[in-house]
Amino acid sequence: MTVTEQIQKRLSDSAIARWSAMAIVSFTMMCGYFITDVMAPLEDLLTKSITDGGLGWTSGEYGFFSGAYGYINVFLLMLFFGGIILDKCGIRITGTISCSLMLAGAIIKWYALDNNFGDAEIFGYPMQVAVAALGFAIFGMGAEITGITVTKVIAKWFTGHEMALAMGLQVAMARIGTAAALALSLPFAEMMGNISAPLLLGAALLCIGLVSYLVYCVLDRKLDASCETQEENKEDEFQLTDLKYIFTNKGFWLITILCLMFYSGVFPFLKFATKLMIYKYGVEPEIAGLIPAMLPFGTILLTPIFGSMYDRVGKGATLMIIGSAMLTLVHVLFALPILNVWWFAIIIMILLGIAFSLVPSAMWPSVPKIIPLKQLGSAYSIIFYIQNIGLSMVPVLIGWIIDTQSTITNANGEIVGYDYTIPMSIFALFGIIAIAISMMLKKEDAKKHYGLE
Numbered sequence: 478m479t480v481t482e483q484i485q486k487r488l489s490d491s492a493i494a495r496w497s498a499m500a501i502v503s504f505t506m507m508c509g510y511f512i513t514d515v516m517a518p519l520e521d522l523l524t525k526s527i528t529d530g531g532l533g534w535t536s537g538e539y540g541f542f543s544g545a546y547g548y549i550n551v552f553l554l555m556l557f558f559g560g561i562i563l564d565k566c567g568i569r570i571t572g573t574i575s576c577s578l579m580l581a582g583a584i585i586k587w588y589a590l591d592n593n594f595g596d597a598e599i600f601g602y603p604m605q606v607a608v609a610a611l612g613f614a615i616f617g618m619g620a621e622i623t624g625i626t627v628t629k630v631i632a633k634w635f636t637g638h639e640m641a642l643a644m645g646l647q648v649a650m651a652r653i654g655t656a657a658a659l660a661l662s663l664p665f666a667e668m669m670g671n672i673s674a675p676l677l678l679g680a681a682l683l684c685i686g687l688v689s690y691l692v693y694c695v696l697d698r699k700l701d702a703s704c705e706t707q708e709e710n711k712e713d714e715f716q717l718t719d720l721k722y723i724f725t726n727k728g729f730w731l732i733t734i735l736c737l738m739f740y741s742g743v744f745p746f747l748k749f750a751t752k753l754m755i756y757k758y759g760v761e762p763e764i765a766g767l768i769p770a771m772l773p774f775g776t777i778l779l780t781p782i783f784g785s786m787y788d789r790v791g792k793g794a795t796l797m798i799i800g801s802a803m804l805t806l807v808h809v810l811f812a813l814p815i816l817n818v819w820w821f822a823i824i825i826m827i828l829l830g831i832a833f834s835l836v837p838s839a840m841w842p843s844v845p846k847i848i849p850l851k852q853l854g855s856a857y858s859i860i861f862y863i864q865n866i867g868l869s870m871v872p873v874l875i876g877w878i879i880d881t882q883s884t885i886t887n888a889n890g891e892i893v894g895y896d897y898t899i900p901m902s903i904f905a906l907f908g909i910i911a912i913a914i915s916m917m918l919k920k921e922d923a924k925k926h927y928g929l930e
Contacts (some may be wrong), residue, residue: 487700487703488696488699488700488702488703489633489634489635489636489638489700489703494634494696494700495634495635495638495643496643497696498630498634498693498696498697498700499630499631499634499635499643499646499647500650501689501690501692501693501696502572502627502630502631502647502689502690502693503627503646503647503650503651504650504686504689505576505623505627505686505687505689505690505693506623506624506627506647506650506651506654506686507650507651507653507654507686508654508679508682508683508685508686509579509616509619509620509623509624509651509654509683509686510651510652510653510654510655510658511654511655511657511658511679511682512579512583512586512616512620512658512676512679512680512682512683513546513616513617513620513654513655513658514654514655514658514659514662514747514748515658515662515675515676515679516542516543516662516676516748517658517659517662517747517748517749517750517751517766517769518658518659518660518662518663518751518765518766518769519662519663519666519672519675520539520748520749520751520752521751521752521755521762521765522663522666522672523539523672524536524539524752532590532605532672534603534606535880536876536879536880536884537873537876537877537880538602538603538606538876539748539876540748540872540873540874540875540876540877540879541602541606541610541872541873541876542606542609542610542613543613543745543748543872543873543876544868544869544870544871544872544873545609545610545611545613545614545617545869546613546614546616546617546620546865546868546869547614547617547621547865547866547868547869548610548614548617548869549614549615549617549618550617550618550621550861550862550865550869551862551865551866551869554862555618555622556618556621556622556625556858556861556862556865557858557859557862558858559571559575559618559621559622559625559858560625560854560855560856560857560858560859560861560862561854561855561858562622563622563625563626563629563854563855563858564851564852564853564854564855568626568629568630568633568697569694569697569698571622571626572623572626572627572630572690572693572694573687573690573691573694574619574622575618575619575620575622575623575626576619576623576683576686576687576690577619577687578615578616578618578619578622579616579619579620579623579683579686579687580619580680580683580684580687581615581616581619582612582613582614582615582616582617582618582619583612583616583676583679583680583683584612584680585608585609585611585612585615585616586609586612586613586616586676587612587673587676587677587679587680588608588612589605589606589608589609589611589612590605590609590672590673590676591671591673591676591677592605593605594608617865617868621861621865622858624857624861625854625857625858625861626854627647628644628647628841628853628857629853629854629857630693630697631643631644631647632845632853633700634700636845639785639788640788640842640845641784641785641787641788641838641839641842642781642784642785642788643784644784644838644841644842645780645781645782645783645784645785645837645838646780646781646784648776648780648784648837648838648841649776649777649778649780649781650777652773652776652777652780653773653777654773655747655770655772655773656770656772656773656777658675658679659747659751659766659767659769659770659772659773660766660767660770661675662675662766663751663762663763663765663766664763665678667763720855722848722852723848723852723855723856723859726847726848727921727925728847728918728921728922728925728927729844729847729848729856729859731914731917731918731921732840732843732844732847732860732918733859733860733863733864734863734910734914735797735801735836735840735911735914735915735918736840736860736863736864737863737864737866737867738801738867738907738908738910738911738914739800739801739804739836739840739907739908739911740864740867740868741867741868741871741904741907742804742808742904742905742907742908742911743772743804743829743833744868745867745868745871745872745875745904746808746904747769747772748872748875749872749875749876749879749900750768750769751765751766751769752765752895753811753895753897754766754768754769754819754822756895756897757811757817757822757895757897758817758818758819758821758822759817759818759819760819760822768819768822768823768826769826771823771826771827771830772826772829772830772833773830773833776830776833776834776837779830779831779834779835779838780834780837780838781838782834783796783834783835783838783839784838784842786838787838787839787842788842791928791929791930792839792930793839793840793842793843793922793929793930794839794843794915794918794919794922794929794930795919795930796835796836796838796839797835797836797839797840797911797915797918797919798912798915798916798919799835800831800832800833800834800835800836800839801832801836801908801911801912801914801915802908802912803828803829803831803832803835804829804832804833804836804907804908804911805905805908805909805911805912806828806908807825807828807829807832807908808901808902808904808905808907808908809901809905810825810828811825811897811901811904812897812898812901812902812905814898836911839929843927843929844856844857844860846927846928846929847927874903875900875903878899878900878903879895879897879900882896882899883895883896883897883898883899883900
């Protein structure tokens with residue numbers, strides 16, 4: 478045996494070990510993303526009258542529910558504290574708790590939709606809407622903290638290896654969950670004869686996801702044990718000075734605002750996209766969710782490709798500029814009253830899928846180039862916190878606009894359609910701001926030499 482062979486290596490130096498770790502935690506996030514978007518294809522059912530087989534929600538109530546994903550994260554600062562907990566308590570404890578919160582929230586959400594609360598109200602909302610929103614808020618708290626934990630997991634295992642590719646593949650697996658929710662939720666609900674059935678399926682998947690994360694914890698413990706020195710083995714303790722470094726870093730804030738603008742133009746849009754397909758493009762309700770489902774399906778292939786490209790040739794800021802420009806173009810096309818046919822909607826959604834692959838594949842691996850691993854949990858938590866402001870408030874805004882500005886009624890006051898010009902114009906504005914921020918980030922990278930390009 479040679480001297481080299483005798484030197485103990487980190488477990489992450491094994492390709493099989495690090496890719497196995499990535500696959501396990503990515504599966505957990507995939508299950509979480511299924512629950513995140515499982516209600517989007519059901520919007521038309523939710524807002525139909527009870528006599529027509531719906532639940533009688535208004536678009537505003539649906540917007541309030543959709544925005545609930547980030548209420549605890551934003552208003553109680555739980556996502557911010559989640560990053561501190563992650564850096565202080567470590568990956569295993571934080572991830573196990575956050576996965577359990579996801580499961581608990583999903584169960585509450587299912588319970589709300591599976592029960593009739595009569596005319597009871599709370600804070601001006603029907604009890605069913607309020608309880609479902611509470612479940613979604615608890616789920617959102619767990620999902621976002623799990624997200625920053627999984628991101629730090631990949632940074633921990635892939636530093637010095639194929640980090641952008643690994644993050645791209647993790648995003649791709651998460652998008653499988655989104656795609657499955659958008660494509661299968663409505664058919665599954667109709668097959669089971671119960672609008673809450675997809676939520677129960679999602680809760681079952683999250684049980685498996687929680688078990689998967691516990692399996693990962695075993696690998697993580699072995700990784701720590703494989704470190705050559707005690708200093709490597711010990712998780713960095715949180716220090717207030719770490720936050721000062723993050724808060725005063727201009728490159729970090731540019732990526733944070735870019736994340737806010739870009740994701741505000743994508744995820745809230747998906748909450749309303751199925752109904753857009755029905756009323757603007759004339760797609761049958763039974764298959765309308767398949768067109769938005771093309772977005773995550775496209776990213777499954779493209780995000781790892783763009784991530785691998787970033788590993789090999791760089792140009793991260795340039796990729797973000799191109800992706801933001803494509804996002805803007807997509808929403809402008811959705812806003813214009815042209816070619817209101819299904820095949821044009823598919824073309825636009827494909828363009829959005831490319832944009833949704835370009836930006837995340839470059840943005841998430843760029844953060845470890847700006848912020849040291851020691852402070853990465855806190856940095857990601859701040860980014861996710863700011864992002865959640867958009868994910869919480871934008872659906873409420875869009876739901877209110879649809880109710881007050883975009884609803885088309887007949888002489889009897891019955892809803893016959895929707896005009897999506899104003900909502901899509903708002904999403905396009907987010908894209909324009911994202912372009913400007915991406916250009917500023919490219920300029921900052923040239924000055925500070927982060928290595929994004």
